[in-house]
Amino acid sequence: MRRPVLMRWxxxxxxxxxxxxxxxxxxxxxxxxxxxxxxHTIGPxxxxxxxxxxxxxxxxxxxxxxxxxxxxxxxxxDLRQRAVVVIEGLGNGLTLVMPHVAGIxxxxxxxxxxxxxDGAAQRLEHYDSLICGSHWSAxxxxxxxxxxxxxxxxxxxxxxxxxxxxxxxxxxGRFYVFSGGKIEFRKAHDLVLLAFRQFAxxxxxxxxxxxxxxxxxxxxxxxxGRLGAPLHSRxxxxxxxxxxVAENGIRPHQFIELPATPNALMPLVLRExxxxxxxxxxxxxxxxxxxxxxxxxxxxxxxxNTGAHDLVAADNCVAVRCQGPVAAPPGWATDGWGxxxxxxxxxxxxTLYTDTQTRKRVAARGAAWILxxxxxxxxxxxxxxxxxxxLL
Numbered sequence: 001m002r003r004p005v006l007m008r009w010x011x012x013x014x015x016x017x018x019x020x021x022x023x024x025x026x027x028x029x030x031x032x033x034x035x036x037x038x039x040h041t042i043g044p045x046x047x048x049x050x051x052x053x054x055x056x057x058x059x060x061x062x063x064x065x066x067x068x069x070x071x072x073x074x075x076x077x078d079l080r081q082r083a084v085v086v087i088e089g090l091g092n093g094l095t096l097v098m099p100h101v102a103g104i105x106x107x108x109x110x111x112x113x114x115x116x117x118d119g120a121a122q123r124l125e126h127y128d129s130l131i132c133g134s135h136w137s138a139x140x141x142x143x144x145x146x147x148x149x150x151x152x153x154x155x156x157x158x159x160x161x162x163x164x165x166x167x168x169x170x171x172x173g174r175f176y177v178f179s180g181g182k183i184e185f186r187k188a189h190d191l192v193l194l195a196f197r198q199f200a201x202x203x204x205x206x207x208x209x210x211x212x213x214x215x216x217x218x219x220x221x222x223x224x225g226r227l228g229a230p231l232h233s234r235x236x237x238x239x240x241x242x243x244x245v246a247e248n249g250i251r252p253h254q255f256i257e258l259p260a261t262p263n264a265l266m267p268l269v270l271r272e273x274x275x276x277x278x279x280x281x282x283x284x285x286x287x288x289x290x291x292x293x294x295x296x297x298x299x300x301x302x303x304x305n306t307g308a309h310d311l312v313a314a315d316n317c318v319a320v321r322c323q324g325p326v327a328a329p330p331g332w333a334t335d336g337w338g339x340x341x342x343x344x345x346x347x348x349x350x351t352l353y354t355d356t357q358t359r360k361r362v363a364a365r366g367a368a369w370i371l372x373x374x375x376x377x378x379x380x381x382x383x384x385x386x387x388x389x390x391l392l
Contacts, residue, residue, distance in 0.1 A: 002032065004082065005388060006068075008039035008098045009089040009109075012046035013263040015182075015215055016288060017089060017097070017111070020377075022046065023157060026054060027381035029061035034385055037084070039098050041066045049262040072101075079103040085388050087131070094123050105391045107131060110141060113186055113282045113306075116333035120144035128391055131384070133285030134307030136336055152384055153310060154285045155377035156295045156370060160267050163297030163367050170272050174205045175353055178273040178298065180266075180289030181280070182214035183223050183231060183239070185329060188281050188303070188340065190225025195345035196277070197249045203353060206254055209273065211289070212241060213260040270296040275352045275359065279345055281326050282337045283307040290317075291375060294366035299359050301348045305338030315362060316369040318348045 011025045012018035021038060028036035042062045047055060071077050079086060079101060086103030088096060092114040108127040121144065124130065130149045132138050141149045170176060177196060181187040189212065200206040214220065217239050224230040229247035232240045245255050258269065270276070276293035280303055287308045290300050294317065304312050304319040312319045323338030352359045370376070 002035040003389065003392070004035045004037055004068075004084045006037040006039065006079065006084050006086045006101075006103060007089075008087065008096075008101070010040045010046070011038045011042050013049060014260065016285075018046070019263050019288065020154065022050075023155065023377035024381055024384070025061065025065075026058050027378055028385070029058040031381075031385070033389065035064070036061055037065045037068050039069070039089075041069050049264040051264070085391070087388075088127075090123075093117065094120050100126060102126065105388070107388065107391070108147075110137060111284045112137065113284050113337075114332045115140055115335040115337075116331075117144050121146070129387070131387070134283070134310050136306045136309065137284055140335070150387055152380055152387070153375055154288055154291065155375055155380040156288075156292050158295065158371065158376050158378075160264055161270070161292045161295035162267070163363070164267075164271050166272050167268065174207050175203060176207050176209050176273045176275075177349065178209050178211070178270060178276040178289075178293060180211040180276070180278065180293075181287075182216070183212050183220035183241075185223065185225055186280060186282050188225070188279050189223070190227045191279050191340055191342060191345060192277055193227060193245065193248050193250060194342045195279075195349065198342065198346040199349040199353075200250065200254050202350075204254075206349075206353070207256060208245075208250065208254060208277075209256045209258065209269070210241065210245075211258045211261060211266070211269065213239075213258070266292060267296055270298050273298045275349070276300045277345070277349070278308075279303040279320055279340045280308065281305070281339060282334065286311045286375075291370065295370045295375075297363045297367040299352055299362035300366060301345065301352070303338055303340045305340075306336055313369055313373075314365075316366045318352065318362060320344050320348060 010018045011021035025036045028034045084103040085105045087107045090108050090110045092112045106127050108130045110132045124145045130147050138149045138151050179192050183189050196208045221233040227248045231244045241257050276298050278290040283306050285307050293300050300317045302317045305323045320340045322341050326334040326337035326339045328334045
């Protein structure tokens with residue numbers, strides 16, 4: 001008998017929680033032991049750019065899940081009676097992504113960066129176990145609660161993210177630096193711009209390629225960090241990223257702003273890059289854009305702090321080791337966060353620019369490390385299934 005597992009968040013291919021949900025749903029759609037169910041309906045926009053064969057394979061499970069969502073909305077479904085295992089998403093403050101429901105077993109999936117988790121024990125009392133995406137998160141949870149905590153790392157899809165030839169779409173005479181993730185203090189886009197500006201002043205052929213869009217542009221508006229100029233938004237709510245970058249000293253010919261791009265198309269972008277720059281002040285999991293870049297054979301400059309520390313190994317990336325304390329934004333705590341030094345980031349860019357052999361070695365080692373350490377969504381799905389079935 002297939003065990004129904006209800007994941008109380010979205011499945012789509014445009015942001016972190018959704019990418020995780022969609023990949024788990026795909027892997028479990030034909031699993032003999034697990035029937036995947038999502039907390040939201042899965043619509044055409046959620047599976048935009050999913051290839052037709054995968055779409056064909058997951059469609060029956062999506063139809064069944066959508067019917068279940070509608071049934072749950074009536075309030076007449078007894079999840080315990082139907083022996084449903086429930087995984088609930090918990091964000092900052094360990095607050096629920098969706099309203100609480102109770103299944104035959106209940107698991108909290110904890111993805112948080114704010115280390116102010118006072119009163120966590122009470123909020124976590126509903127759960128049989130807790131799951132998180134890094135050892136940094138796990139240590140904080142174990143200090144705050146006596147619930148069992150399991151680390152299951154995020155993955156990548158190896159059928160999409162793998163080393164391959166460039167398409168030739170970009171000028172081969174330039175040096176392309178990728179930066180991904182929504183614009184916010186935690187992701188340290190100010191440090192990215194400061195370091196790239198310093199590097200680009202010496203190298204006119206350097207180009208920063210930014211995948212910074214998100215479904216919530218209002219959360220990025222006004223961001224400034226250590227920069228001289230803040231990020232403005234237009235009357236329609238979209239962000240004036242080109243203007244912001246220019247006002248902070250990056251010349252227009254050295255910057256490319258990517259539009260919102262479905263996750264399935266990101267490998268086509270990443271394989272064009274010479275390196276990736278991911279220097280977040282904090283990662284609850286392990287920095288998905290960095291992991292995807294590594295899988296594509298792109299050498300990554302990575303801040304060695306919080307959850308990203310679980311990605312750092314010998315020669316699989318260029319680690320920014322010097323991590324200073326981070327002043328907490330209002331209402332937040334930043335225990336364990338790290339502030340990278342701009343000159344160290346710029347020096348890492350210089351190394352990858354000037355040393356072709358180092359660039360190739362780090363790229364190859366990073367791609368191999370992802371597979372050797374089982375950092376795929378398939379591995380994630382297998383580990384999570386074993387954890388859930390072990391609770392029964």
